[in-house]
Amino acid sequence: MGSAGTPTWLDKLEEQLNVDVDWMDPEYIKGMPIVPHDQTSNQLWVDIQLGDDSNRELLLETAKELKNDGWLAIYTRMAVLMCKKNINSIRGRVLLQTLPSNAFRFQETLDHARLYDKEFARAGIGRDRYCIKIPSTGPALNAAKVLSSEGIPTLGTALFSLPQAIACSQAGMLYISPYYNGNFITVQEAMAAGEMGCHSATISHTVLNELAKLRYVASEQPGPDVPKPAHVYKDAPPVSDRLRKLLSIDPLAGPDWDGKLASTDVDYLADGGASLQNAIEADAVTKKRLADAMALFTGGQERSRAKIEEVLPLV
Numbered sequence: 330m331g332s333a334g335t336p337t338w339l340d341k342l343e344e345q346l347n348v349d350v351d352w353m354d355p356e357y358i359k360g361m362p363i364v365p366h367d368q369t370s371n372q373l374w375v376d377i378q379l380g381d382d383s384n385r386e387l388l389l390e391t392a393k394e395l396k397n398d399g400w401l402a403i404y405t406r407m408a409v410l411m412c413k414k415n416i417n418s419i420r421g422r423v424l425l426q427t428l429p430s431n432a433f434r435f436q437e438t439l440d441h442a443r444l445y446d447k448e449f450a451r452a453g454i455g456r457d458r459y460c461i462k463i464p465s466t467g468p469a470l471n472a473a474k475v476l477s478s479e480g481i482p483t484l485g486t487a488l489f490s491l492p493q494a495i496a497c498s499q500a501g502m503l504y505i506s507p508y509y510n511g512n513f514i515t516v517q518e519a520m521a522a523g524e525m526g527c528h529s530a531t532i533s534h535t536v537l538n539e540l541a542k543l544r545y546v547a548s549e550q551p552g553p554d555v556p557k558p559a560h561v562y563k564d565a566p567p568v569s570d571r572l573r574k575l576l577s578i579d580p581l582a583g584p585d586w587d588g589k590l591a592s593t594d595v596d597y598l599a600d601g602g603a604s605l606q607n608a609i610e611a612d613a614v615t616k617k618r619l620a621d622a623m624a625l626f627t628g629g630q631e632r633s634r635a636k637i638e639e640v641l642p643l644v
Contacts, residue, residue, distance in 0.1 A: 338516055339363060339540035342530070345523030345557055347421075352534040353378045355414040362541050366421040368412065369506075369531050371462070371486075372429060372629030375404075378411045379633050387411075392637060393644035400637045401428075405441070407637075409448040416454060423454070424484060426462035429626035432469055432487070435601065439472035446481050460503055462486040464623065465493040466609070467602015470500045474598060477501030487622045490615040491590060492608035496597035506531060508618070509581075516540050524552040524569055528561040581614045 342348055343363050350358055350365040353374045358365065378384060388407060395402045412423035425445055431437035442461045449459050461481065463473045465488040473483045477500060484504040485497030497505045513519045513532050516539050522530045532540070547554055552571050558564070568576065579586075597605040609615050 336545045337362070337541050338520060338543040338545050339537065341545040341554070342520060342523050342540060345555055346527050346561075347529035347557075348537075349421075349529050349531045350419070350534065350537065351531045352537075353411060353415065354381075354534070355418065357534055358415050358418045361537070365419050366529060367424060367460070367531075368415045368419050368422075369424045369462075370408075370412070371426050372626040372633065374629075375408050375411070375425070376629040376633045376636070379404075379407060379636055384411060388637070389640055389644055392640050396641055396644055400634050400641075401441070402444070403637050404633055405444050406448050406451075409445065409452050409454070412459070413452050413454060416458060422458055422460045422482075424460045424462055426486060426626070427464070427469070428630055429464060429487075429623045430630060432464035432466050432623050435468040435472050438463065438469045439475055442472065442476050442481060442483070443479075456480060456482055460484050462506075463502070464619075465489075465497060465505075465605075466619070467496075467598070467605040470496050470502075470605065471598050471602055473497070473502055474500040487619050489618045490608065490612055492595075492597055492605055492612075493615070495591055495593055495595070496602070496605045498593075499596065499598050508622075516543065520550070521552065521572065524555055525572060526555060526558070526561075526565050526568075583613055 339348070339362060347366040348363060349367040349369055350361065351369045352358070353368065353370050358368060379388065387410060391406050392403050395406060408425050412425060416423060427438050427441045431441065442463065445461050460483060462484045463469050463486065465485045470485065473485070476483050482503040484506055485493065485502050486506050488494060488497065488505055488507050489509060494505055494507060513530065513536055516536060519530055519532055519536055519540060552569050555566065591608065595604055609619060
């Protein structure tokens with residue numbers, strides 16, 4: 330337990346599911362009151378750590394060693410080495426994402442994931458301790474299918490719809506990270522994930538901080554205390570009465586939706602992911618959120634590129 334006496338909301342949530350930390354600061358992760366399972370990241374978090382004074386010498390050394398290989402080689406090695414700082418402070422895997430600017434390019438996504446795999450091996454981090462985040466687009470998930478056949482673990486991200494989730498399964502991915510309702514922005518949402526019986530919750534450091542401050546009093550909670558199952562999703566209990574009504578509504582469905590769910594009989598990866606791309610285009614919410622996510626993360630990518638190109642003349 331992370332604290333003596335009365336447990337915190339964070340303590341209780343860890344009893345219900347696997348708490349992952351969505352942050353890369355090694356000092357923060359070492360100081361957490363619980364040991365997180367996975368450490369996730371994105372281009373924004375990598376960029377913040379890349380610019381941190383604690384990584385300045387490492388950046389200069391890496392840039393000097395790889396200056397003839399281009400900015401992406403430097404970026405990829407730095408991202409892996411920054412994750413290595415956290416590997417002994419977590420239970421599970423560190424996660425890094427392929428370039429969002431190449432989310433709709435098969436070969437570029439495949440090449441970058443393979444480069445991550447190479448750098449993780451160089452850093453002494455095995456495939457059981459990392460996972461590569463792949464945007465859930467037709468071309469990128471076709472790359473993920475190849476990676477799966479090579480034994481490289483992947484996670485489907487930027488995932489906002491059922492067709493995307495099915496496509497990730499068809500690609501043989503280890504995980505998916507669905508954002509049907511956006512990110513966890515409140516502690517109440519995080520606790521509801523435990524109540525629903527989710528496998529894990531990827532939580533920002535700001536929400537983790539708040540969860541760690543709140544004392545858990547069962548009588549004050551709106552939902553039941555659901556313990557973590559021995560095997561997630563096997564013999565799963567029914568959804569609580571409080572949340573069951575959510576099964577019957579879809580506030581994001583468009584006015585033209587016929588009520589039919591996406592079928593696992595559709596090969597969403599065929600023809601370069603054509604069926605998946607058609608499904609994304611037909612869903613206004615998914616289309617917008619995917620575009621917004623890739624634009625946001627590409628901004629972080631480009632800021633990191635600028636930092637790397639700024640130090641190259643110094644080495």
